[in-house]
Amino acid sequence: MSILREAMYYEKLEGGKVECRLCPHFCKIKDGKTGTCRQRKNEGGTLYSLNYARVTSPSMDPIEKKPLYHFYPGSWILSLGTTGCNFRCDFCQNFESSQGNAYTSELQPADAVETAKENGSPGISYTYNEPTIWFEFVLETSKLAHEAGLTNVLVTNGYINPEPQAELLPYVDGVNQDIKSIREDFYKERSGGKVGPVLQAAKRYKESTLLEVTNLIIPGYNDSEEDVTDLRDWIAGNLGTDTPVHISAYFPRYRLKAKPTGKKTMERAYDIMKQRMKYVYVGNIITADGANTFCASCGAELVLRHGYGIKVTGLDGNKCSACGALNNILN
Structure with missing residues (x-):
């Protein structure tokens, strides 16, 4: 059962239509219909999110x-x-x-x-x-x-x-x-x-x-x-x-x-x-x-991956343990 929540980012139009402004489709939606995503529905001139929660x-x-x-x-x-x-x-x-x-x-x-x-x-x-x-x-x-x-x-x-x-x-x-x-x-x-x-x-x-x-x-x-x-x-x-x-x-x-x-x-x-x-x-x-992840500066191995088996091998925070260079990584 859907939990109706009024949608954000839409405008009411003439004739009971609404225009959704969440994404670049800018769907113009008639009463009783949904937009391209099938999850935003016009009910009586109000746009609702059908998938909230x-x-x-x-x-x-x-x-x-x-x-x-x-x-x-x-x-x-x-x-x-x-x-x-x-x-x-x-x-x-x-x-x-x-x-x-x-x-x-x-x-x-x-x-x-x-x-x-x-x-x-x-x-x-x-x-x-x-x-x-x-x-x-x-x-x-x-x-x-x-x-x-x-x-x-x-x-x-x-x-x-x-x-x-x-x-x-x-x-x-x-x-x-x-x-x-x-x-x-x-x-x-x-x-x-x-x-x-x-x-x-x-x-x-x-x-x-x-x-x-x-x-x-x-x-x-x-x-x-x-x-x-x-x-x-x-x-x-x-x-x-x-x-x-x-x-x-x-x-x-x-x-x-x-x-x-x-x-x-x-x-x-x-x-x-x-x-x-x-x-x-x-x-x-x-x-x-x-x-695997390698240091962008010296090429040393930073993270070894085998499937979802992960081993951080060469990081000190976001720095390479070998050369000290910063890498674009949160650790």
């Missing part, structure tokens, strides 16, 4: 699963998700919750914070589906989490408007944002969105918090040398070469039936990224050094 299975996850490799490596974090998404990616790896109607149960913000504390979690991760369209719950919970001395992590597609993002940012401590491609046509055809707002959101996150970027490599769609090079150059030029980048192998999970990404493709993408980026990681497939 509704969560899919809460769990304690390794922070590396988000993936966040530079945010307290080896820690475990309470992970919460809900249903819905403001994208329609035909390659979605979590479509059961983002595009389906996964079972949810009630968890109020204060209870979420208490659950994190009871489990010894350093914070809360808003993940599995898109936290933007869970805005009211995420904002309230993240405020309470900070009051309790906990951290907040977003795993997001970056499709959020500047004003709500600015309101949320003071309570966000770490972000993993997808940049699915640098190409406008990819976003339009595969996700139902635009690339521009995604890139601008990433720049705003980078200015305010620890940001890591994920790119899912899909054979035949965004895996060419030009695709990877252009994405690398944009990240290096706009987010900085110290931004951790995760390139993940694709496996068919939803409507798109592209072939799984091969090891050679991932190794080539890794090599291209490493030409300019200091921290590059390979996900969903095993490569020689694709999971």
Whole structure:
């Protein structure tokens, strides 16, 4: 049963319609209908959030699963998700919750914070589906989490408007944002969105918090040398070469039936990224050094990873134990 909570960031229009201003879709929604995300509904000229305090299975996850490799490596974090998404990616790896109607149960913000504390979690991760369209719950919970001395992590597609993002940012401590491609046509055809707002959101996150970027490599769609090079150059030029980048192998999970990404493709993408980026990681497939963190200055091993077995081997805070250089990592 949904807990109706009036939505933030919308305007009432003539004829009983409303315009949602949470994300760049700017959905104009008729009475009785929902927006693209399916979680914001017009009831009698008022926009409501349908997924407020509704969560899919809460769990304690390794922070590396988000993936966040530079945010307290080896820690475990309470992970919460809900249903819905403001994208329609035909390659979605979590479509059961983002595009389906996964079972949810009630968890109020204060209870979420208490659950994190009871489990010894350093914070809360808003993940599995898109936290933007869970805005009211995420904002309230993240405020309470900070009051309790906990951290907040977003795993997001970056499709959020500047004003709500600015309101949320003071309570966000770490972000993993997808940049699915640098190409406008990819976003339009595969996700139902635009690339521009995604890139601008990433720049705003980078200015305010620890940001890591994920790119899912899909054979035949965004895996060419030009695709990877252009994405690398944009990240290096706009987010900085110290931004951790995760390139993940694709496996068919939803409507798109592209072939799984091969090891050679991932190794080539890794090599291209490493030409300019200091921290590059390979996900969903095993490569020689694709999971480990090395000092950007001297190359010494900082964090050794084997699956979710994590060993911090060369860090003194955020400094390399070997050479003393600062690295872009919270530890």
